[in-house]
Amino acid sequence: MSEQLRRTRIIATLGPATDAPGMLKSIIAEGVDVVRLNFSHGDADDHRARAAAARVAAAELGREVAVLGDLQGPKIRVERFAEGAIHLEVGETFTLDCRADAPIGDSTRVGVGYLDLWRDVKPGDLLLLDDGLIAMEVVEVVTELVHCRVVVGGRLSDRKGINRQGGGLTVAALSDKDRHDIELAAELGVDFLAVSFVQTADDIEQARRLLREAGSDAAIVAKIERTEAVAALGEIIEASEVVMVARGDLGVEIGDAELPGLQKKIIRETLERSRVVITATQMMQSMVESPIPTRAEVLDVANAVIDGTDAVMLSEETAAGKHPDKAVAAMRRVCLGAERQFEPPADIGPGARVLDRTDQAIALATMFLAGRIGVRAIIALTESGATARWLSRHRSSVPIYALSRNGRARRRMLLYRDVHPIEFDPHEVGPAQAAREAIQHLFNLGHLAESDRVILTTGDHTGQLGGTNTLKVLRVGADGLAEGLGKL
Incomplete structure (x- = not known):
């Protein structure tokens, strides 16, 4: 009962580094809640093997993990160089060749994957390559050729990305590869599907339609990484189940100085x-490379936690780094430290509005009471996990135990801050008996102790989707039996 429960979820990207024997079990044991399959790297067989291995490793640890598939999206990239890489000096001229039959790259030019790039840029535009490590100013645009002057030099290698500072590239959100990967995601049974380089809500709806046609009901994650997405932020959030502040390409497009404030705006x-x-x-x-994070990285993670993010994500650190398990352990420690030092204001949560669902109203009432009468825990008996999501939107230090027999719902809840999903099947009993069994189950697991006060949410009919319509304030009695409270 004394161990601090981590409220912020951790996502880790799988890759060659996590393929090492025992590493998947290590990172899950260190605290990974969701594993990410990055469809930008590896082939279908790689992703099949990693998804299966993650589920086996979690089961061996008595845990559940969710799987997030991340589409590559239409990232604009240079093609390949004859020598694999070149070095660009400041002031040199360099050409981006937009022809389909562009020759292999050399020190003066290279082909690009987006053949309409020359239509989207004009003299004076700044193009940022390799996440902004190299910068080129457009000097002249001739049919299918973009002539540039190097502003920031460095090493440029095969398949590095290209962004236009300020955005404005018209490439579609879903590529042909993405369409194939959506089918793969459905085959793998992913719990979440991330859509890269979203520009509008229509991009989300298109991905959802293709995903449903492939037979998957995975939740859609909108990655905010383009200037156009910032302009349409409200409609994109409304169209999605999850939003990701994808700071790499976003920072390149809008500039580093604007990124911290925008991160807070997107979270809020x-x-x-x-x-x-x-x-x-x-x-x-x-x-x-390093077995320990920098102080700046510690503060970065902690500030995201304090801002209210549901989850923090590791990418190359676990996919290709030298210390995947140490990276997860460090992130877990920072999350716990930030949560321990910072008590969320009671007002953090959805803005005041008319509630159109009963379970939303029950969640709001539950969190109002939890902050005022002092309870050990909130217990949500839920079929779909919807009640747990509404509860988690109102920030509180009170843990939320979401009990569900639905494995899909439990895995989706692994991304909700403050929520701890637990397998529980009330065996078709009535609501009163289900409540008693739920409290006794948590008591037996060590999450509750005698005399603890809890709030329990449930519905008139257990197992019914969207049926939560009741909250009860109860006290844990001897042997974990629930007792009603005559007074607070």
């Missing part, structure tokens, strides 16, 4: 709209 607006939010990219980048 996502929570106000009762959606789930992930903060991602380079959170502990130094740990690709």
Whole structure:
């Protein structure tokens, strides 16, 4: 009962580093809640093997993990160089060749994957390559050729990305590869599907339609990484179940100076709209090589936690780093430390509005009471996990135990801050008996003790989707039996 429960969820990207024997079990044991399959790297067989291995490792540890598939999206990239890489000096001229039959790259030019790039840029535009490590100013645009002057030089290698500072590239959100990967995601039974380089809500709806046609009901994650997405932020949040602050390409497009404030804005607006939010990219980048994070990285993760993010994500740190398990352990420690030092204001949560669902109203009433009468825990008997999501939107230090027999719902709840999903099947008993069994189950697991006061939410009919319509204030009696309270 004394151990601090971590409230912020951790996502780890799988890759060659986590393929090492025993590493998957190690990172899950250290605290990974969701594993990410990055469809930008590896082939279908790699993703099949990693998804299966993650589920086996979690089961061996008596845990559940959710799986997030992340589409590559239409990231604009240079093609390949004859020598694999070149070095660009400041002031040199360099050409981006938009022809389908562009020759292999050399020190003066290289082909690009987006053949309409020359139509989207004009002289004076700044193009940022390899996440902004190299910068080129457009000098002249001739049919299918973009002639540039190097502003920031460096090493440029095969398949590095290209962004236009300020956005404005018209490439579609879903590529042909993404369409195939959506089918793969459905085959793998992913719990979440992330859509890259979203520009509008229509991009989300298109991905959802293709995913449903493939037979999957996975939740859609909108990655905010383009200037156009910032302009349409409200409609994109409304169209999605989850929003990701994808700080790599976003920072390149809008500029580093604007990124911190925008991160806070995205987190705040996502929570106000009762959606789930992930903060991602380079959170502990130094740990690709180092066994310990920098102080700046510690503060970065902690600030995201304090801002109210549901989850923080590791990318290259676990996929290709030297210390995947140490990176997860460090992130877990920082999350716990930030949560321990910072008590969320009671007012953090969805803005005041008319509630159109009974379970939303029950969640609001529950969190209002929890902050005023002093309870050990909130217990949600839920079929779909919807009640747990509404509860988690109102920030509180009180843990939420979400009991469900639905494995799909439990895995989706692994991304909700403050929520601890637990397998529980009331065996078709009535609500009163289900409540008693739920409290006794948590008592037996060591989550509750005698005399603890709890709030329990349930419905008139157990197992019914969206049926939560009741809250009860109860006290845990001897042997974990629930007792009603005559007075507070």
